[in-house]
Amino acid sequence: DFSTKLRDIATSLRIESGKDWDRPELAAELLRHMDADYKRLSSGAFDSIASEWESLCGTLGRNVRVQMGDRMLQGTAEALDSEGALLLRTSHGSLERILGGDVTVMKS
Secondary structure, three states: OOOOOOOOOOOOHHHHHOOOOOHHHHHHHHHHHHHHHHHHHHOOOHHHHHHHHHHHOOOOOOEEEEEEOOEEEEEEEEEEOOOOOEEEEEOOOOEEEEOOOEEEEOOO
């Protein structure tokens, strides 16, 4: 259960999948995937990894708010660039390259 403040924006593996997860098994599987992706990245296969990230990213195409320290931007998450940065189209029409920050999907 989440607090009322988080209930509308938070989720969990149980909520998303409808099943309970064995934490050690899940951690081992995540590490296997991270190791495989690290090897692919080290061999120069960033484009294929970026394509996978984009296909799985629930943020792209949605209105988001990005908090970066004292700076806050709002706009549409358009894509990931070749270095993994989020490309954000602001309400003013400019395209911002986001390298880090807290991204929140806005309610429709």
